Structure formats: C-alpha cells, structure tokens
Amino acid sequence: MHMQVPGEAEILALWERGLARHPIDRALLLYAWARPDLPSSSFPDLPLGAINRVLLRLRETCFGPRIIACIDCEHCGTRMEVALYTGQLLAATNEDETSSDFKVTPAEFEVSSLRFRVPCSRDLAAVSGEQDINAAAVKLLERCCLDRPEKIDAGFFANMLAEAEAAMEELDPAAEINLSLSCEDCGHSWLANFNIGTLLWDEIDVRARALLAEVHSLAQAYGWTEPEIFALSPQRRAAYLDMVGV
Numbered sequence: 001m002h003m004q005v006p007g008e009a010e011i012l013a014l015w016e017r018g019l020a021r022h023p024i025d026r027a028l029l030l031y032a033w034a035r036p037d038l039p040s041s042s043f044p045d046l047p048l049g050a051i052n053r054v055l056l057r058l059r060e061t062c063f064g065p066r067i068i069a070c071i072d073c074e075h076c077g078t079r080m081e082v083a084l085y086t087g088q089l090l091a092a093t094n095e096d097e098t099s100s101d102f103k104v105t106p107a108e109f110e111v112s113s114l115r116f117r118v119p120c121s122r123d124l125a126a127v128s129g130e131q132d133i134n135a136a137a138v139k140l141l142e143r144c145c146l147d148r149p150e151k152i153d154a155g156f157f158a159n160m161l162a163e164a165e166a167a168m169e170e171l172d173p174a175a176e177i178n179l180s181l182s183c184e185d186c187g188h189s190w191l192a193n194f195n196i197g198t199l200l201w202d203e204i205d206v207r208a209r210a211l212l213a214e215v216h217s218l219a220q221a222y223g224w225t226e227p228e229i230f231a232l233s234p235q236r237r238a239a240y241l242d243m244v245g246v
C-alpha cells in the first residue's frame with residue numbers, strides 16, 4: 001500500500017475538518033485521507049484494528065516511525081517517557097504484510113452458542129456516552145451479537161464478557177493496543193491503553209497551529225497570502241521567518 005505524505009495545505013484542511021469532531025470521527029477522517037481508494041461510506045463498519053493499522057502507517061509517513069509517549073505512573077504519578085516504534089506496534093498486532101486492511105466482513109466468533117462480530121467505529125460511537133467502562137463494554141458486546149435471543153436476563157451479556165473480549169482480541173489484535181509498562185520509581189507494573197488515533201490527531205493539531213503561526217508572521221510582515229507562503233521552499237521560508245524575528 002502506497003501512502004502519500006500530506007502537504008502543508010492538506011494538513012491544514014484535515015485539521016480544519018476534524019477540529020469540531022469527536023475523536024472517533026477524527027480517526028475515520030484520518031483513515032479516509034490515507035485510503036482515498038476506498039469507499040468512505042464503509043469506514044464506520046470496519047473492524048477497529050483495520051483503522052488502527054492504517055493510522056500507524058500514516059503516522060510513520062507523516063512524522064516518522066519513532067513515537068515518544070509521556071505517560072504518568074498509574075500508582076505514584078511519576079511521569080515517564082516511553083519510546084515506541086510504529087513497526088514494533090504493527091508487529092505486535094500480528095499484521096501480515098500481505099493482508100488487506102480492508103475487510104468488508106468483520107471477523108465473527110462464537111460464545112455460548114451465540115454468534116458475535118468484532119466491534120467497529122459505529123459501535124464505539126454508540127457507547128461513547130456511557131460513563132461506566134464496564135457498562136460500556138457490555139453494551140458494545142450486545143451490539144456485536146448477531147443472533148440476539150429474544151429474552152435475556154440482566155447480566156446475560158456481562159457473564160460472557162471476559163470470554164468474548166478474549167476472542168475479539170485474538171481476531172482483531174490491533175483494535176486495542178496496550179503497552180506493558182513498569183515504573184522505575186515505585187516498581188508498579190500495569191497495562192496502559194495506547195490510542196493511535198488520538199496521538200496522530202494531537203500531532204496534526206500541533207503541526208497545523210505551527211503552520212498557522214508561520215503564515216500569520218509572514219502575512220503580517222510582507223502581505224503574502226497563505227498559498228504564496230506555502231509555495232516558498234522550506235529554506236526560504238525559514239530565512240524570512242528569521243528576518244521577521246520568529
């Protein structure tokens with residue numbers, strides 16, 4: 001799969017479109033940018049892991065393979081910097097290089113003789129208003145049940161949650177990326193969730209605001225328009241910014 005590096009004007013356009021959106025929609029927006037060859041109407045139904053794998057590659061294309069994540073220890077609060085590599089994260093999701101990221105039919109599995117599919121962005125969005133993590137997980141599972149029995153007791157889906165989550169992880173390992181961390185200060189070990197969609201959006205946000213600041217300084221000093229400023233080579237732009245005193 002060939003992925004293009006977004007130009008500066010494209011970064012700004014992406015940022016502008018994603019600014020007011022929910023993080024789930026931002027991830028889909030970035031995915032759509034990376035896969036212009038695919039029909040975007042199907043993106044909300046794609047397995048979450050398919051989205052995450054493409055976003056990891058897009059991150060590598062835009063900002064390189066090395067990610068420095070700042071994470072606070074869950075126990076003592078000490079901030080630590082963790083170096084991650086997109087290649088390592090992709091390898092940990094058992095990605096087969098030849099496999100397609102575009103799976104029309106989400107993988108299915110069975111628990112207690114009921115069929116389920118792995119979750120997609122539409123499911124995540126549907127449970128995103130739920131405050132309780134466990135209740136959200138049960139709701140998500142209920143949505144993914146393909147042959148829901150007519151009568152169910154309270155706790156029906158909650159009882160099969162652990163087994164279903166294990167099956168989901170096996171079928172779509174990139175859906176949720178967890179980092180195994182250990183604090184050097186207090187020795188506490190835990191699993192931290194790593195969300196590539198959020199990280200990539202934050203980086204695009206920083207880049208877009210830096211670009212706006214550059215355009216602002218040069219437009220103010222020379223009266224140039226945004227396209228004129230973007231058309232300057234990086235060397236010339238840096239030289240002018242230097243003269244303006246930025």
Ligand SMILES: [Zn+2]
Binds near residue numbers: 073185186188
């Ligand atoms: Zn600690």
